[in-house]
Amino acid sequence: xxxxxxxxxxICTGTGCVLSGSMKVKAAFKSELKKRKISEIDIVQTGCHxxxxxxxxxxxxxxxxxxxxxxxxxxxxxxxxHLVGGKVVEDLLYEDSLTNKKIxxxxxxxxxxxxxxxxxxxxxxxxxxxxxxYIEHGGYKAFKKVLSEMTPEKVIEEVKASGLRGRGxxxxxxxxxxxFARKAPGDIKYIIxxxxxxDPGAFMDRSVLEGDPHSILEGMVIAGYAIGASEGYIYVRAxxxxxxxxxxxxVEQAKKKGFLGKNILDSSFNFNVKIKEGAGAFVCGxxxxxxxxxxxxxxxxxxxxxFPAQSGLWGKPTNINNVETLANVAWIIVNGVDKFTSIxxxxxxxxKIFAVTGKVKNGGLVEVPMGTTLREVIFxxxxxxxxDKEFKAVQIGGPSGGCLPAKFLDTSIDYESLAKTGAIxxxxxxxxxxxSSCMVDLARYFLAFTQKESCGKCAPCRIGTKRMLEMxxxxxxxxxxxxxxxxxxxxxxxxxxxxxxxLGQTASNPVLTMLKYFRKEFEEHVKEGRCRAGVCxxxxxxxxxxxxxxxxxxxxxxxxxxxxxxxxxxxxxxxVTKCVKCGICMQHCSFDAIYVAK
Numbered sequence: 001x002x003x004x005x006x007x008x009x010x011i012c013t014g015t016g017c018v019l020s021g022s023m024k025v026k027a028a029f030k031s032e033l034k035k036r037k038i039s040e041i042d043i044v045q046t047g048c049h050x051x052x053x054x055x056x057x058x059x060x061x062x063x064x065x066x067x068x069x070x071x072x073x074x075x076x077x078x079x080x081x082h083l084v085g086g087k088v089v090e091d092l093l094y095e096d097s098l099t100n101k102k103i104x105x106x107x108x109x110x111x112x113x114x115x116x117x118x119x120x121x122x123x124x125x126x127x128x129x130x131x132x133x134y135i136e137h138g139g140y141k142a143f144k145k146v147l148s149e150m151t152p153e154k155v156i157e158e159v160k161a162s163g164l165r166g167r168g169x170x171x172x173x174x175x176x177x178x179x180f181a182r183k184a185p186g187d188i189k190y191i192i193x194x195x196x197x198x199d200p201g202a203f204m205d206r207s208v209l210e211g212d213p214h215s216i217l218e219g220m221v222i223a224g225y226a227i228g229a230s231e232g233y234i235y236v237r238a239x240x241x242x243x244x245x246x247x248x249x250x251v252e253q254a255k256k257k258g259f260l261g262k263n264i265l266d267s268s269f270n271f272n273v274k275i276k277e278g279a280g281a282f283v284c285g286x287x288x289x290x291x292x293x294x295x296x297x298x299x300x301x302x303x304x305x306x307f308p309a310q311s312g313l314w315g316k317p318t319n320i321n322n323v324e325t326l327a328n329v330a331w332i333i334v335n336g337v338d339k340f341t342s343i344x345x346x347x348x349x350x351x352k353i354f355a356v357t358g359k360v361k362n363g364g365l366v367e368v369p370m371g372t373t374l375r376e377v378i379f380x381x382x383x384x385x386x387x388d389k390e391f392k393a394v395q396i397g398g399p400s401g402g403c404l405p406a407k408f409l410d411t412s413i414d415y416e417s418l419a420k421t422g423a424i425x426x427x428x429x430x431x432x433x434x435x436s437s438c439m440v441d442l443a444r445y446f447l448a449f450t451q452k453e454s455c456g457k458c459a460p461c462r463i464g465t466k467r468m469l470e471m472x473x474x475x476x477x478x479x480x481x482x483x484x485x486x487x488x489x490x491x492x493x494x495x496x497x498x499x500x501x502x503l504g505q506t507a508s509n510p511v512l513t514m515l516k517y518f519r520k521e522f523e524e525h526v527k528e529g530r531c532r533a534g535v536c537x538x539x540x541x542x543x544x545x546x547x548x549x550x551x552x553x554x555x556x557x558x559x560x561x562x563x564x565x566x567x568x569x570x571x572x573x574x575x576v577t578k579c580v581k582c583g584i585c586m587q588h589c590s591f592d593a594i595y596v597a598k
Contacts, residue, residue, distance in 0.1 A: 006061075006062050007040070007041045007042070007060070007061070007062070007083070008041070008042040008043075008044050008060075008061045008062075009029055009041060009042070009043050009044065009058060009059075009060055009061075009083070010044050010046050010058065010059040010060075010061055010124065010125070011025060011026045011029065011043065011044070011045055011046065011056070011057075011058055012046055012047070012048060012049050012055060012056060012057040012058075012124060013026065013045040013046065013047070014046075014047050014048030014049070014055075014123075014207055014210050014211060014242075015048070015203075015206065015207075015210060015240075015242055016048060016052045016055050016203075017048070017049075017052075017055035017056045017057060018242070020055045020056045020069075021056055021071070021072070022055065022056035022057075022070075024072050025056050025058065025070050025071070025072055025075060026043060026045060028072045028075040029043050029058075029075055029078075029079070030043055032075055032076055032079045033079065033083075036079065036084070038079075038083070038084075041083060044127050045127055045128075045129070046123070046124045046125065046126065046127065046128070046211065047122075047123045047124060047126075047128045047207060047208075047210045047211015047212060048123055048124065048207035048210060048211050048365065049106075049123065049124035049364075050111075050120060050123065050124070050207070050364045050365035050366065050367075051068070051109075051111050051112070051362065051364045052363060052364035052365070053361075053362055053363050053364060054068035054069055054094065054362075054364075055068070055069065056069065056070050056071075057070070057124075058070045058078070059106055059124070060078075060082060060083070063105065064105045064106050064107055065082070065088060065093075065104055065105060065106075066093065066094050066103070066104070066105060066106035066109060067089070067092050067093065067094075068093075068094045070092070074089075074092055077089055077092070078092065088104055090102055094106075094109055096109070096110065097361055097362070097383050098110075098383065110380065110381065110383070111362050111364070111366075111381055111382070111383075114368075114376070114380055114381045115366060115367050115368055115381065116343065116351050116367060116368060116369050117351075117367050118328060118331050118343075118350065118351050118367065119208060119215075119324055119327040119328060119331075119351065119353055119367060120207075120208070120211075120212075120353065120365065120367045121212075121331070122134065122137055122139075122211065122212040122215065123207060123208065123211035123212050124211065125137065126211075126212065128210060128211050128212060128213055128214075128246050128250075129246060129249050129250075131214060131250065131253040131254065131257055134212070134214040134215075135257075138334065139214050139215070139218065139330075140214070140218055140257075140259055140330075141330075141334055142218060142222065142329070142330035142331075142332075142333035142334045143218050143221055143222055143259065143330070144265065145333060145334070146222050146225055146226075146333060147225065147264070147265055147267050147269060152182060152225055152226045152227070152228065153182075155178075155222065155225065155226040155333075156175055156178045156179050156182060156226050156227075157175070158175075158332065158333065158337055159174055159175035159178060159226070159329065159332065160173065160175030160176060160179070161175070161337045161341075162175070162332045162337045162340045162341060162349060162350075163340070163341055163344075163347075163348075163349035163350070164325065164328055164329075164332065164340070164349060164350060165348065165349070165415065166321060166322065166325050167322055167323075167324035167325045167328075167352065167353075167427070167428070168194060168285070168321070168322035168324075168325065168427055169397070169400070169424065169425070169426045169427050169502070170502070171348070171415040171425060174321060174325055177309065177319060177321070178223060178226050178227055178319060180307070180309035180310070181227040181229075181309040181317050181318065181319040182226060182227045182228060184309055184310050184317035185317075186316055186317050188230075188316045189227055189228050189229040189230075189316055189317045189318065189319070190229050190231055190232065190233065190312060190313045190314075190316055190317075190318040190319070191220050191223050191224045191227070191229045191231070191232035191233075191318075191319050191321075192232065192233045192234075192235060192290065192291070192294070192312075192313065192318060192319070192320040192321075193216055193219075193220055193232065193233070193234040193235065193320075193321065193322070193323060193326055194235055194285065194287070194290060194320050194321065194322045194323070195209060195216075195234055195235060195236040195237070195240075195243070195322070195323050196235055196236070196237055196278050196284050196285045196290060197237060197240075197285075197323075197427065198237070198280070198281075198282040198284075198285050198453070199398030199399060199400075199426070199427055199429045200398065200399060200429070200446075200449060201355060201357040201358075201398070201429050201431055202355045202398055202427055202428060202429040203355050203365070204323075204324060204353040204354070204355050204365060204427065204428050205322065205323035205324065205427075206240050206243050207365055208323050208324065208327055208353075209236065209240065209243035209246065209247060209323060210240075210242050210243050210246055212327070213243075213246050213247050213249075213250035214250050214253075214254065215326075215327045215330060216234070216247075216250075216323055216326050216327060217250055217251065217254050217259070217260070217273060218259075218329070218330045219321075219325075219326030219327055219328070219329040219330060220232045220234075220271075220273060220326055221259065221260065221264070221271050222329050222330065222333065223319060223321065223326065223329065224269075224271045225269055225271070227317070227319050229271070229319070230270045230271055230272070231271070231272055231273075231274070232271065232272070232273045232274070233273070233274050233275075233276050233294055233313070234247060234273060234274070234275050234276065235276045235278055235284070235290050235293070235294060236275060236276070236277060236278065237277070237278050237280055238277040238278060238279060238280065239280055244275065244277060247275055248275060251273050251275065254273075260272055260273060276293075276294050278290075278293060278299075279293075279299075281293070281299045281453065281455070282449075282450075282453035282503065283299055283300070283301065283453055283454070283455045283501070283503050284299040285503075286301045286501045286502050286503060287308050287312075287320045288301045288302045288304065288308065288501070289301045289455065289501070290320070291308060291312055291313050291318065291320075294313060295313065295314060298455075299455065300455045300457045301455070301457065301500055301501035301503075303500065308320055322427070324352075324353055324428075328340075328350060343369045343370070344369050344370035344371055344414070345370050345371040345412065345414045345416075347414065347415065347416055348370035348371065348414035348415050348416070349370065350369070350370060351367050351368060351369050351370065352367070352368065352370055352413065352425065352428060353365055353366065353367045353428050354366050354367075354368070354377060354413075354428045354429070354430045355428055355429055355430065356377065356378070356382050356430045356432065357429075357430070357431050357432070358394075358395075358430075358431040358432040358433055359385055359386045359389065359432050359433055359434040359436070359437070360378060360382045360383070360384070360385060360386060360432040361382060361383035361384055361385070361386050362381075362382045362383040363382065364382075366381050366382065368381070368413070370412075370413065370414045371412045371413065371414055372412070372413050373409065373410050373411060373412055373413065374394060374396070374404070374408065374409050374410070374411055374413060375409040375410055377413070377430070378391070378394065378409070378430075378432055379409075382432075385432065385434050386434070389434040389435060389436070390434060390435050391406050391409070391432070391433075391434065392405070392406070392433045392434050392435050392437055393405050393406070393433045393437065393439070393517075393518070394430060394431065394432050394433065395429070395430070395431040395433070395442070395446075395510065396413075396418065396423050396424070396425070396426065396429070396430050396431075397418075397423055397424040397425060397426025397427075397429065397509070398426050398427055398429035399446045399449045399450050399507070399510065400424065400426055400450070400502070400503070400506035400507065400509055401423050401424050401426045401429065401506075401509055401510065402418075402421060402422045402423030402424065402509045402510065402512070402513035403423070403439065403442070403443075403510055403513045403514050403517065403518070404421055404423055404513065404517065405517045405518065408421055413425065421513070422509065422512060422513040422516060423509070423513060424506070424509065435533065436533055436534075436535070437533055437535070438476075438521070438531050438532075438533035438534075438535035438536060439514045439518040439521045439522075440472065440475050440476055440514075440521055440522055440525050440531070440536065441476055441531075441533075441535045441536055442510070442514070443472055443510055443511050443514045444469065444472040444473060444475075444476055446510040446511075447465060447468055447469045447472060447507065447510065447511060448469055450465055450503065450507040451465040451466055451468075451469045451507075453503065454503065454504065454507075455503075457500060458498075458499055458500035458501075458504060460494065460495050460498040460499045460500075460504060461495065461499040461500065461501075461503065461504030461507065464491055464494065464495035464498075464499070464504075465495060465504070465507050467491060468488060468491055468492060468495070468508070468511060471484055471487070471488045471491075472488070472511075475522065475525045475526055476525065476531075476536040476538065476539075477536070477538040477539075478525065478526075478529040478536075478538050478539050480525065480526045481526055482523065482526055482527060484526065485515070485519075485522050485523065485526060488511065488515070489511075489512070489515050492508035492511045492512050492515075493508070493512070495507060495508050496508040496509075496512070525539065534596040537581040537582075538581075540581060540596045540597065541576055541579075541581075541596070541597045542574050542579060542581065542583070542585060542586060542594055542595075542596060542597075543574065543594070543595055543596075543597045544564075544571065544572050544573055544574055544593055544594050545593045545594075545595065546571040547571075548591055548592065548593035549566075549571040549572055549591065549593040550569070550591055550593070551566060551567065551568055551569040551570045551571060551572060552569075552590070552591075553566075553568055553572075554588050554589065554590065555572065555585035555586075555588055555589050555594060556572060558584050558585065558588045559584065559585055560580070560582065560584065561578050561579070561580050562578065563575045563576075563578035563579040563580070564585060574594075
């Protein structure tokens with residue numbers, strides 16, 4: 001049997017793994033060890049590992065043996081054969097989709113070994129509800145250094161020199177932002193952590209909050225010291241209950257350890273943190289709307305200037321950074337500017353986390369150096385397109401981002417390179433698409449989201465996005481014209497330049513990039529009444545192949561509107577006048593006799 005306290009069973013308890021049953025797996029491990037009277041092996045709950053499609057994930061340390069998709073039924077074998085017998089359970093190991101080989105250690109898995117983890121360094125390696133675990137991994141070391149060795153001005157100069165840019169979307173230099181707040185007149189100043197992550201498919205901030213909450217608090221207290229603030233707020237979505245819970249635990253633990261409160265670590269510096277739960281409005285990701293929400297008002301943006309650094313929360317100078325930005329700060333202070341600037345490109349330093357979803361083999365969280373190409377992320381790290389289908393496009397930057405075709409796969413992921421294509425880094429959402437995706441329908445989907453989330457304050461966003469959405473809806477139904485495609489493009493440009501805040505100004509990005517790179521699909525919808533992907537139901541027809549149909553009657557039985565007719569053991573046919581194009585018949589056909597005529 002493996003002996004010593006060094007043997008630890010790490011079980012992912014991030015939201016994704018919890019929903020896959022990891023809490024039951026954790027309980028099963030505890031029960032199995034207790035039944036065998038094994039007390040020298042620790043069970044440790046961790047945050048998200050990032051390899052979300054493989055959850056629930058179990059890692060045996062210190063070696064790093066990686067068991068994916070662990071079920072309660074697998075636990076007795078792992079305990080008996082691995083923890084007691086000292087033999088790895090081969091058939092439960094991760095199998096590489098390219099080589100079909102079993103890989104025992106997580107560090108050797110392509111998904112992990114090609115990443116460079118700075119922000120995610122502790123996620124999956126520490127118990128997020130144990131401050132001592134964070135401290136053992138170097139936590140609060142940077143804050144202690146700042147308090148004992150650095151002036152506020154020196155801290156700001158370090159952050160400036162690092163080249164750290166805001167990871168929330170705009171990419172504004174962090175050190176410069178801190179400097180503005182530091183120099184703003186006033187005795188009362190605030191630090192706000194923007195954890196209002198609202199992009200569909202994005203979960204970078206949530207995973208850091210759940211897996212390493214003290215890294216955010218450490219970044220906040222350093223920022224507070226630098227600008228002269230004594231109070232901070234974490235504005236987090238109420239839809240993130242686990243993140244809210246772990247943040248609350250972290251705040252209380254930091255107070256007890258003396259990292260928050262009055263005269264911190266026997267200094268004259270005071271700093272406290274409050275957690276504010278947002279109601280889920282996407283627009284509250286915008287700084288001034290977020291401030292209004294904290295103040296108890298409706299979350300709506302205001303005209304700038306004045307900027308928050310001059311007049312923010314309750315009219316006081318306020319510095320706002322998002323989760324990922326703040327999580328970089330302690331690493332920079334401890335490891336030095338030179339090490340940070342050695343990562344990334346000339347103008348985009350450090351790493352960036354991306355939430356890769358869609359038609360990809362290995363979706364999840366990927367942290368790579370700025371300058372890594374889209375191809376490296378999608379194919380080298382995430383294994384390529386699901387079912388080895390042909391890559392069609394990637395939507396990068398969320399609903400405010402752009403959609404790029406295959407010719408841009410070798411584009412460097414940095415602020416300047418992506419801007420040239422019409423896309424943005426954004427908060428880090430990355431949705432991969434294959435040939436089964438319809439670009440017109442996808443444009444409709446993203447615009448439906450931004451239109452619904454518009455606060456309605458300014459007419460270009462409130463009315464412009466509504467009219468754009470109506471145009472796209474008509475196109476998916478085959479009720480539009482070539483002239484309307486031109487009008488859609490013109491209106492998208494107008495909304496982009498005339499909207500009040502970032503939501504409206506970027507709402508057109510998906511539409512504009514799809515029109516730029518996939519215009520032919522839009523023209524096919526309006527000129528030919530055809531959806532090449534077979535997604536827009538109004539433009540497709542289901543047909544049964546006479547020479548393939550066996551007359552089994554399964555499709556006829558499942559058709560909800562009785563649109564299929566035919567005698568038993570004779571080829572059936574679909575009455576197109578009755579068919580509602582739900583696709584249920586095709587789903588239930590065992591002979592691939594039903595297809596979509598495009």
